[in-house]
Amino acid sequence: MIVTEAHVKGASDRDGLHCAEVEVQTSDAPNPDLLAYFGRSRDNDYDMVTVVRNDARPDADWYDNSLHQAYADVTDELFDTPTMKTDWGERESFKEQVLSYPGVRADIRRLMDWS
Incomplete structure (x- = not known):
């Protein structure tokens, strides 16, 4: 999987x-x-920490819509092998692609320092 774009949205727990x-x-x-x-x-x-699929649609999710799962945790689906072990190489590659995207690591640093 290749990261084509990445942007820091904000902080959350x-x-x-x-x-x-x-x-x-x-x-x-x-x-x-x-x-x-x-x-x-x-x-x-x-x-x-985790990766979630972003299936939110503005026409359905402009309010708290519990009728569908807009944000499903896909960390295991993306990075587990058929034997249910984490493919750390694939996971680390994805992580580094995201953090290396222009501005992302710096934006995270600013956000984590001030939030």
């Missing part, structure tokens, strides 16, 4: 962890629009 939310467009047809959540790591960089 995921499972009790303060995270930066990054909107990601990819070349992967089944998963063209994703949201990746990054938290601080111990090595002064960022850990990818």
Whole structure:
């Protein structure tokens, strides 16, 4: 999967962890629009906490719509092998593509320092 665009949207909490939310467009047809959540790591960089599929539609999601699941966690689906083990190489490649997209790492740093 190749990251074609990435932009920091803001901060949010995921499972009790303060995270930066990054909107990601990819070349992967089944998963063209994703949201990746990054938290601080111990090595002064960022850990990818989770990835969700962004199926939100403005015509249906302008209010809290519980009729469909606009944001489904796809972390395991994207990065697990057939034997149910994480493909750390693929996961790390995706993470680095997102963080290396122009401006993303700097925007996360500013957001995490001030939020």
